[in-house]
Amino acid sequence: MTSTTPTTTTTTARRWPRPAEGTWTEHYPELGTGPVSFDDCVSPELYELEREAIFERAWLNVGRVEDVPRTGSYFTKEIAITGASIVVVRGSDGEVRAFHNVCRHRGNKLVWNDFPREETSGACRQFTCKYHGWRYDLGGALTFVQQEGEFFDLDKSTRGLAPVHCEVWNGFVFVNLDPSPRQGLREFLGPMLGGLDGYPFDRLTERYDFVADNNSNWKLFADAFQEYYHVPALHPQQVPIAVRNPEGGFECAHFQCDGPHRVVSTAGPRRWTLDPAYMYPIERATRSGLVGPWEAPDIGPVPAGVNPGGVEPWGISNFQIFPNVELLIYSTGWYLLYRYWPTSPGTHRFEGTLRFAPARTARERIEHEVAAVVFKEFALQDAGMLGGTQAALETGVLDDFVLNDQEILVRHFHKVVADWVEAGR
Numbered sequence: 001m002t003s004t005t006p007t008t009t010t011t012t013a014r015r016w017p018r019p020a021e022g023t024w025t026e027h028y029p030e031l032g033t034g035p036v037s038f039d040d041c042v043s044p045e046l047y048e049l050e051r052e053a054i055f056e057r058a059w060l061n062v063g064r065v066e067d068v069p070r071t072g073s074y075f076t077k078e079i080a081i082t083g084a085s086i087v088v089v090r091g092s093d094g095e096v097r098a099f100h101n102v103c104r105h106r107g108n109k110l111v112w113n114d115f116p117r118e119e120t121s122g123a124c125r126q127f128t129c130k131y132h133g134w135r136y137d138l139g140g141a142l143t144f145v146q147q148e149g150e151f152f153d154l155d156k157s158t159r160g161l162a163p164v165h166c167e168v169w170n171g172f173v174f175v176n177l178d179p180s181p182r183q184g185l186r187e188f189l190g191p192m193l194g195g196l197d198g199y200p201f202d203r204l205t206e207r208y209d210f211v212a213d214n215n216s217n218w219k220l221f222a223d224a225f226q227e228y229y230h231v232p233a234l235h236p237q238q239v240p241i242a243v244r245n246p247e248g249g250f251e252c253a254h255f256q257c258d259g260p261h262r263v264v265s266t267a268g269p270r271r272w273t274l275d276p277a278y279m280y281p282i283e284r285a286t287r288s289g290l291v292g293p294w295e296a297p298d299i300g301p302v303p304a305g306v307n308p309g310g311v312e313p314w315g316i317s318n319f320q321i322f323p324n325v326e327l328l329i330y331s332t333g334w335y336l337l338y339r340y341w342p343t344s345p346g347t348h349r350f351e352g353t354l355r356f357a358p359a360r361t362a363r364e365r366i367e368h369e370v371a372a373v374v375f376k377e378f379a380l381q382d383a384g385m386l387g388g389t390q391a392a393l394e395t396g397v398l399d400d401f402v403l404n405d406q407e408i409l410v411r412h413f414h415k416v417v418a419d420w421v422e423a424g425r
């Protein structure tokens with residue numbers, strides 16, 4: 001990707017070509033076009049079913065290889081909906097592994113700091129249980145038992161930490177809580193996400209992380225990030241006249257579904273074509289903002305799969321990796337990753353991270369900081385409103401909602417969830 005020079009070109013309102021069948025939605029006949037139920041966002045029964053059918057079966061992204069940079073680096077992950085606590089560690093052979101964070105003696109949580117339900121990270125040579133001092137090596141083997149001779153027929157080789165299936169894809173660490181996953185990670189991710197192979201994620205290591213506990217079902221927040229239909233109303237500042245369609249709305253340039261996963265692409269980048277009325281003064285001053293720094297650093301070649309629709313000019317591709325990850329790749333050489341962790345039928349924990357190529361100058365650092373702060377403001381606009389969606393859905397008065405063609409990915413997401421729940425019954 002080469003560096004981009006701002007111009008004053010005006011972008012005219014336009015419509016994007018739809019598939020030959022006429023609409024994005026009808027391109028996937030299995031989705032139908034009828035009204036959709038959002039009972040899956042309020043029903044305690046469906047929440048329980050999602051636990052077993054989805055979160056105990058699907059591959060779940062819990063971090064990146066940069067989170068475990070050296071032998072002995074580890075982090076823990078609490079997966080509230082399943083009750084699991086996982087420790088991910090890089091072994092002395094360089095492999096990244098995951099284990100249930102439970103001591104094999106009397107079941108104490110093995111790795112934690114001040115508060116047992118909070119996540120932690122660090123580096124060590126071995127794990128030592130706080131309770132009676134049993135020790136495990138980085139490969140999970142039980143290596144030391146205090147007063148071992150007092151036990152009865154204790155075979156240490158059978159008392160290692162319980163392993164969790166763990167695989168790495170382009171530096172993203174995934175775990176699978178199913179003792180026998182039905183698919184390997186790569187097969188699960190499928191060809192569309194496979195098209196991201198070779199993207200230089202490993203060069204984008206400057207990070208800004210956010211965590212928020214939100215008052216909505218996990219899927220409602222994901223929905224808000226997989227359609228842009230709401231943007232002119234909820235975030236009018238993002239959509240100046242130049243990028244609206246003839247009816248004053250916003251159209252995405254490409255939608256695609258692949259197995260349980262989805263992508264939506266938008267056109268751009270065109271921050272420098274924007275009316276100053278549609279941005280904060282600090283965005284103009286720093287030449288950065290909601291869609292990141294205006295000028296792209298050279299991060300090397302990127303695979304064609306980042307823009308599977310061949311959108312020109314391409315702006316952003318927002319990949320939704322089933323079940324609970326969104327990966328937004330910007331044409332300006334950075335990415336965002338969201339994870340939605342269910343904590344109850346009506347709440348979830350949102351994790352957001354922005355990743356840039358490390359700043360080489362103070363100006364670049366400021367661009368990154370501004371992008372992070374502006375991102376946070378817009379995410380709060382969504383999060384704040386979704387409490388209202390959740391509250392209204394919970395009245396139970398209505399459960400029959402219409403979705404338009406720009407909301408195809410919302411339709412697809414809830415159908416995939418329903419299909420997995422049905423398969424799990």
Ligand code: FES
Binds near residue numbers: 104105108131133134
């Ligand atoms: S519970 Fe861990 S050593 Fe006893």
Ligand SMILES: [Fe+2]
Binds near residue numbers: 225234235
């Ligand atoms: Fe939004």
